[in-house]
Amino acid sequence: MPVWTWLGWHKGRATTAWPQRPGDDGQDGVLGLPRLDAARCVASDSGCSDCAAACPASAITLRDGGVQLDYARCVGCQLCTEVCPEGAFSVSHDWAFAVRDKADLLNPGRVPAAPQPADNSADATALAAEIKAFGRSLHIRHVDAGSCNGCESELQALLNPFYNLHRLGIFFTPSPRFADLLLVTGPVTAAMREPLLRTYEAMPQPRWVMAAGTCATGGGTNGGGYACHQGLDGILPVDVWLPGCPPNPAALIEALLLLLRQRAQRVHGGVYEHA
Amino acid sequence: MESRFEGQTLRAGAVLAERVSGIDSVAHALAYAQAVEGAMGWRAPPRARYLRVILAELERLYNHLHYLGHLAKTTTLKVAEAEGHLLEERVKQINARLTGSRFLRGLITPGGLRRDLDISGLDKALDAITADIDSYLLRLENTRSHLDRLMTTGTLPRQVAFDQGATGPIERASDLDRDLRRDHPYANYEKVRFSVPVQQAGDAHARSLVRMEEIHESLAIIRQTIGRTKPGEVLRFEPMEEPDPQGEGLGWVEATRGGLLYAVHLSADRSRLSRVKIKDPSFSNWRVFPFTVEDSNMMDYAINEASFGLSIAGADR
Numbered sequence: 001m002p003v004w005t006w007l008g009w010h011k012g013r014a015t016t017a018w019p020q021r022p023g024d025d026g027q028d029g030v031l032g033l034p035r036l037d038a039a040r041c042v043a044s045d046s047g048c049s050d051c052a053a054a055c056p057a058s059a060i061t062l063r064d065g066g067v068q069l070d071y072a073r074c075v076g077c078q079l080c081t082e083v084c085p086e087g088a089f090s091v092s093h094d095w096a097f098a099v100r101d102k103a104d105l106l107n108p109g110r111v112p113a114a115p116q117p118a119d120n121s122a123d124a125t126a127l128a129a130e131i132k133a134f135g136r137s138l139h140i141r142h143v144d145a146g147s148c149n150g151c152e153s154e155l156q157a158l159l160n161p162f163y164n165l166h167r168l169g170i171f172f173t174p175s176p177r178f179a180d181l182l183l184v185t186g187p188v189t190a191a192m193r194e195p196l197l198r199t200y201e202a203m204p205q206p207r208w209v210m211a212a213g214t215c216a217t218g219g220g221t222n223g224g225g226y227a228c229h230q231g232l233d234g235i236l237p238v239d240v241w242l243p244g245c246p247p248n249p250a251a252l253i254e255a256l257l258l259l260l261r262q263r264a265q266r267v268h269g270g271v272y273e274h275a
Numbered sequence: 276m277e278s279r280f281e282g283q284t285l286r287a288g289a290v291l292a293e294r295v296s297g298i299d300s301v302a303h304a305l306a307y308a309q310a311v312e313g314a315m316g317w318r319a320p321p322r323a324r325y326l327r328v329i330l331a332e333l334e335r336l337y338n339h340l341h342y343l344g345h346l347a348k349t350t351t352l353k354v355a356e357a358e359g360h361l362l363e364e365r366v367k368q369i370n371a372r373l374t375g376s377r378f379l380r381g382l383i384t385p386g387g388l389r390r391d392l393d394i395s396g397l398d399k400a401l402d403a404i405t406a407d408i409d410s411y412l413l414r415l416e417n418t419r420s421h422l423d424r425l426m427t428t429g430t431l432p433r434q435v436a437f438d439q440g441a442t443g444p445i446e447r448a449s450d451l452d453r454d455l456r457r458d459h460p461y462a463n464y465e466k467v468r469f470s471v472p473v474q475q476a477g478d479a480h481a482r483s484l485v486r487m488e489e490i491h492e493s494l495a496i497i498r499q500t501i502g503r504t505k506p507g508e509v510l511r512f513e514p515m516e517e518p519d520p521q522g523e524g525l526g527w528v529e530a531t532r533g534g535l536l537y538a539v540h541l542s543a544d545r546s547r548l549s550r551v552k553i554k555d556p557s558f559s560n561w562r563v564f565p566f567t568v569e570d571s572n573m574m575d576y577a578i579n580e581a582s583f584g585l586s587i588a589g590a591d592r
Contacts, residue, residue: 004354014361026368031375056287077290078381149588150297150378160360221294225279246297248377
């Protein structure tokens with residue numbers, strides 16, 4: 001035991017300075033969800049539907065000859081970037097996809113993006129005030145509602161010394177009674193629906209819900225069918241949606257900070273804005 | 276999950292296979308791809324087969340490091356837990372720089388790999404963590420409090436392991452010397468030299484020892500493979516062998532947790548999947564676990580469970 005204590009001290013600090021200060025977010029090289037340049041799409045002229053046919057998660061639809069990409073369903077498999085003959089889809093490193101309103105995850109393609117819904121409704125203000133009252137502390141109850149364990153692996157990574165989530169005042173708790181945030185992964189299987197709802201009921205108010213991972217935001221490749229729902233839609237009121245398959249630890253941190261109003265939302269109308 | 280494969284294209288099937296058990300993405304995609312290749316008579320090009328070996332061993336590496344961190348957590352070695360998970364994180368970051376995915380997703384597909392990889396920096400990246408891994412494993416093996424909790428905990432006798440179909444590190448810790456990589460080579464495993472660690476005790480300590488030795492072997496396999504990988508194409512669709520007349524194929528992989536099997540049945544025109552059957556190693560090993568619990572100390576339960584290193588998603592297919 002003393003040897004381990006010495007080792008820990010000797011090795012020094014392993015934690016990144018990010019996100020409080022500029023530093024390594026640890027995601028060098030990580031591919032995000034594909035970027036859509038709808039102006040390049042020629043589907044309306046040629047009737048091409050290669051992308052929609054290749055997408056295993058039904059995230060791409062062709063409506064009125066135009067292409068639409070629903071990031072809530074995108075699993076980032078990058079197949080569309082390989083099949084599009086016009087290069088309308090391109091590989092990106094855009095992974096900080098957390099949004100408060102699910103509608104922001106839909107890239108409508110050619111249709112000009114709707115004006116940004118300003119985040120100043122009475123509800124939002126009340127929510128912001130509530131969140132502020134918590135200061136910097138947040139306790140999370142995580143429920144795996146049928147995930148592939150990819151998201152779980154990244155959630156556990158949050159606790160490793162590199163990300164060290166505790167330093168941000170965010171903790172996981174095993175009991176919903178002590179939780180402020182219900183973090184759900186997986187498409188919600190029929191068997192997990194009831195335990196999930198009961199977990200939510202057991203949480204004290206005010207309480208928030210985050211849908212983490214594409215399964216939870218829109219079903220992804222694993223939702224639907226006879227055994228699953230299509231994510232949290234219609235099951236729980238969700239405050240933050242974070243697609244990604246799986247969302248990497250830095251994306252999870254960005255999403256948690258978005259909930260705590262310490263980070264700005266990057267995605268509006270399905271378009272990713274770079275800081 | 277199996278029913279989701281039905282009606283999918285062969286390419287989309289690989290994306291789905293990666294999402295059956297996220298931490299075994301490579302193993303699942305590889306077993307699936309090999310099953311389809313068997314049905315179609317395809318054979319992946321040599322470079323793709325070598326790169327598949329590298330991907331599979333990187334997956335084993337980060338999973339085993341996570342396993343040791345978790346095991347140290349159950350024996351209340353906080354620093355060892357942190358160190359294990361930090362090493363896992365460093366391997367995942369290497370994965371991301373190499374492939375764009377921390378879980379090595381989006382590469383393996385029937386016929387080879389979807390794109391080529393630049394493995395020139397991999398050697399150096401692994402060199403940078405090998406010394407840390409070595410001293411970590413050595414230190415764990417020299418920590419008495421840790422060993423004391425593992426030894427004689429959750430003993431799985433050889434005969435029970437055999438009868439109940441234990442697989443992977445679990446069976447090898449109970450003196451069953453089986454490994455698909457060596458016994459029925461796939462990818463390019465017949466061209467690399469490695470040993471298959473086997474332990475006799477069948478307890479939690481034996482299970483962790485097998486994994487520790489596998490970490491050394493994985494690193495050695497990756498190094499050998501890097502040296503042998505020659506430039507070339509990575510995707511090929513021409514039939515090299517007689518396609519299966521029924522459109523059926525079987526793929527197998529020695530995944531991190533043991534033998535993983537995919538059986539595929541293609542549609543009449545061989546463009547889509549009509550049925551896919553998955554046998555995940557965790558499915559076999561969950562069955563074995565209860566045989567080690569009986570008459571055991573309650574305080575040892577968590578340690579015993581961690582020593583099995585089971586995946587829930589893998590068992591639920």
